[in-house]
Amino acid sequence: MSAPRFLILADRDFGPLTSKTANSIIRYLPDRTVAVLDSQLVGTSAQDILGAGGDIPVVGSMQDGLQYKPDAILIGIAPVGGRLPEHWRVWLGEALDAGCDIWSGLHSYLADDPMLVERARASGAKLFDLRKPPADIPVASGLAKNVDALVVLTVGTDCNAGKMTAQLQLVKELRERGMRTCFVPTGQTGIMIEGWGISVDAVVSDFTAGAAEQLVLQGAKDADIVLVEGQGSINHPGYSGVTLSLLHGSCPDALILCHQASRVHIGDYRAAAWLKIPPLTDYIRWYEDIGSAVHPTRVIGISLNTYDLDEKAARAAIAKAERDTGLPCTDPVRFDAAPLLDAIVAAREALTK
Amino acid sequence: MSAPRFLILADRDFGPLTSKTANSIIRYLPDRTVAVLDSQLVGTSAQDILGAGGDIPVVGSMQDGLQYKPDAILIGIAPVGGRLPEHWRVWLGEALDAGCDIWSGLHSYLADDPMLVERARASGAKLFDLRKPPADIPVASGLAKNVDALVVLTVGTDCNAGKMTAQLQLVKELRERGMRTCFVPTGQTGIMIEGWGISVDAVVSDFTAGAAEQLVLQGAKDADIVLVEGQGSINHPGYSGVTLSLLHGSCPDALILCHQASRVHIGDYRAAAWLKIPPLTDYIRWYEDIGSAVHPTRVIGISLNTYDLDEKAARAAIAKAERDTGLPCTDPVRFDAAPLLDAIVAAREALTK
Numbered sequence: 001m002s003a004p005r006f007l008i009l010a011d012r013d014f015g016p017l018t019s020k021t022a023n024s025i026i027r028y029l030p031d032r033t034v035a036v037l038d039s040q041l042v043g044t045s046a047q048d049i050l051g052a053g054g055d056i057p058v059v060g061s062m063q064d065g066l067q068y069k070p071d072a073i074l075i076g077i078a079p080v081g082g083r084l085p086e087h088w089r090v091w092l093g094e095a096l097d098a099g100c101d102i103w104s105g106l107h108s109y110l111a112d113d114p115m116l117v118e119r120a121r122a123s124g125a126k127l128f129d130l131r132k133p134p135a136d137i138p139v140a141s142g143l144a145k146n147v148d149a150l151v152v153l154t155v156g157t158d159c160n161a162g163k164m165t166a167q168l169q170l171v172k173e174l175r176e177r178g179m180r181t182c183f184v185p186t187g188q189t190g191i192m193i194e195g196w197g198i199s200v201d202a203v204v205s206d207f208t209a210g211a212a213e214q215l216v217l218q219g220a221k222d223a224d225i226v227l228v229e230g231q232g233s234i235n236h237p238g239y240s241g242v243t244l245s246l247l248h249g250s251c252p253d254a255l256i257l258c259h260q261a262s263r264v265h266i267g268d269y270r271a272a273a274w275l276k277i278p279p280l281t282d283y284i285r286w287y288e289d290i291g292s293a294v295h296p297t298r299v300i301g302i303s304l305n306t307y308d309l310d311e312k313a314a315r316a317a318i319a320k321a322e323r324d325t326g327l328p329c330t331d332p333v334r335f336d337a338a339p340l341l342d343a344i345v346a347a348r349e350a351l352t353k
Numbered sequence: 354m355s356a357p358r359f360l361i362l363a364d365r366d367f368g369p370l371t372s373k374t375a376n377s378i379i380r381y382l383p384d385r386t387v388a389v390l391d392s393q394l395v396g397t398s399a400q401d402i403l404g405a406g407g408d409i410p411v412v413g414s415m416q417d418g419l420q421y422k423p424d425a426i427l428i429g430i431a432p433v434g435g436r437l438p439e440h441w442r443v444w445l446g447e448a449l450d451a452g453c454d455i456w457s458g459l460h461s462y463l464a465d466d467p468m469l470v471e472r473a474r475a476s477g478a479k480l481f482d483l484r485k486p487p488a489d490i491p492v493a494s495g496l497a498k499n500v501d502a503l504v505v506l507t508v509g510t511d512c513n514a515g516k517m518t519a520q521l522q523l524v525k526e527l528r529e530r531g532m533r534t535c536f537v538p539t540g541q542t543g544i545m546i547e548g549w550g551i552s553v554d555a556v557v558s559d560f561t562a563g564a565a566e567q568l569v570l571q572g573a574k575d576a577d578i579v580l581v582e583g584q585g586s587i588n589h590p591g592y593s594g595v596t597l598s599l600l601h602g603s604c605p606d607a608l609i610l611c612h613q614a615s616r617v618h619i620g621d622y623r624a625a626a627w628l629k630i631p632p633l634t635d636y637i638r639w640y641e642d643i644g645s646a647v648h649p650t651r652v653i654g655i656s657l658n659t660y661d662l663d664e665k666a667a668r669a670a671i672a673k674a675e676r677d678t679g680l681p682c683t684d685p686v687r688f689d690a691a692p693l694l695d696a697i698v699a700a701r702e703a704l705t706k
Binding site: 139142202205208234236237239241242243245249278285286289294 | 460492493494495553554555556557558559561562563587588589590591592593594595596597598601602627628631635638639642643646647
């Protein structure tokens with residue numbers, strides 16, 4: 001994969017919390033994003049909707065989007081269950097006819113759709129299924145505990161709370177401080193941005209921890225700090241198994257707990273929310289207690305996503321989280337990331353002593 | 354699937370702890386087991402090796418086994434990773450040529466092997482991949498918490514500690530007490546015995562809890578007590594994600610903790626054991642704390658597997674577990690199951706009050 005320019009599909013779901021993949025691509029690869037397709041937001045810009053991305057336009061149809069000459073269509077939403085919405089197939093067919101590749105991180109694979117395969121073949125366009133795991137992933141056996149690098153895993157109070165965004169920011173600033181730092185992508189968006197990784201939630205569950213283990217062994221080869229992209233939450237009714245597989249497979253020395261400050265229920269950015277998010281101290285106990293059952297680990301800081309709070313409320317939420325947990329806290333995307341960077345560097349120093 | 358008579362393949366691995374599937378079939382379907390194939394134990398009987406199964410003979414080759422006129426070959430070992438050992442394919446080809454079906458619970462599917470498919474087609478024999486999950490399993494959303502039945506999940510201190518065996522025994526005796534009891538199979542062996550279920554460890558990890566949820570909803574339709582087959586262990590480096598998916602997907606009201614009394618390390622029936630099994634009270638804290646994060650649950654009893662201890666040592670181990678945990682304990686396969694049956698019935702009564 002070279003460096004294609006993307007038209008991002010996020011129809012009827014482009015927004016700060018609903019189009020996670022789209023938003024990360026816009027934030028980290030703005031120069032490679034030509035437009036976003038959302039038929040309900042035609043005429044707006046990425047900046048209008050996300051507060052990031054500048055004047056990247058939102059268009060209402062595939063034909064309009066193709067005017068911007070993308071090299072590839074990137075599927076920018078991750079619907080519950082991850083399957084390809086039926087009505088998008090027509091648009092994707094049009095894009096393939098125009099010679100555009102398709103990048104997808106959905107659970108349903110493009111390569112399993114005969115219509116798309118045929119039209120890609122006809123035009124010479126390519127289908128990339130970035131969520132498809134490699135064959136022959138082993139069962140994890142705790143090998144990741146033996147790497148020399150400091151392994152840091154982001155863990156969350158829910159899905160879609162800003163774990164990857166926080167981590168990409170931390171990686172960038174750790175590198176600016178001169179630390180040899182590797183980001184380990186474990187989901188489709190991270191894979192799109194970094195160009196390697198495994199979407200662990202698409203791995204058969206017996207081998208999910210094994211996938212995390214393989215990724216850490218690879219990431220630790222040329223790094224002193226390995227930041228592993230977290231997934232889900234230890235108390236998420238649907239995804240907690242993915243979270244625990246990552247926790248035990250990656251054997252982190254340190255954890256950063258990510259929370260969206262204004263969120264009340266697990267999954268309340270979607271309809272079926274019923275499980276209240278407990279205090280951060282419950283999460284710290286859960287992650288440290290069950291994580292340390294395989295390899296000693298501790299939470300070293302709190303990353304708070306405050307995108308929907310005004311500055312005063314955001315700073316108050318950060319101060320409260322620090323008070324409640326006794327740990328350093330910041331919103332590393334919005335404010336100074338130093339409290340978390342310092343905590344990571346201190347953990348690295350403690351490890352090498 | 355009718356009620357075929359099996360030749361069980363367990364080559365070089367037939368034994369009390371190594372051939373889990375074989376042993377459960379021999380224990381619960383002895384009349385349908387004609388012989389066991391293990392080339393290193395030719396001339397012995399199931400009784401000699403397992404202390405169960407009577408004079409079911411052990412043979413050393415497929416041709417010798419076919420003399421006993423099986424209807425199907427049943428693959429009776431579950432190797433780490435679950436994949437089909439290469440040298441067995443020759444034997445399976447011979448069996449198919451003789452018209453025998455094959456029942457497999459391995460992660461590698463028989464139907465993906467062109468040689469086996471072709472020889473099955475030629476002779477009219479059938480290939481059953483019992484671990485292959487159904488399509489379109491949803492993401493779990495906590496629906497199992499709403500069923501009226503008491504849901505009981507067995508949880509373990511390790512894989513292969515006797516969870517399913519204990520549970521089949523409890524189901525049998527609860528039914529004898531007149532309780533409407535359903536056993537929910539979550540692994541290949543339970544599926545072979547009961548004729549339904551989903552092998553949750555073969556489900557893509559985003560949907561593993563969803564599989565457990567679907568099974569409980571189905572099992573609770575005509576039962577007052579639902580016993581869900583547990584898998585793995587919450588601190589198993591490779592399989593903990595499967596365990597937590599089951600715990601959160603099935604929303605159990607009560608847990609039975611299963612432990613093999615003499616076991617010291619996670620996985621010490623295999624080579625790579627390094628993680629010491631902590632006290633039972635650690636497991637009780639982990640399972641109750643993280644389980645109750647989604648639906649309130651508690652451990653109501655301890656099921657101790659004492660097969661390799663003499664009677665005095667076994668009774669001492671049971672007394673110690675009771676003392677350490679303050680919970681009722683027994684080896685329900687070897688001794689009186691009443692302490693656990695009484696605990697389950699009491700939990701059912703508490704639920705309906």
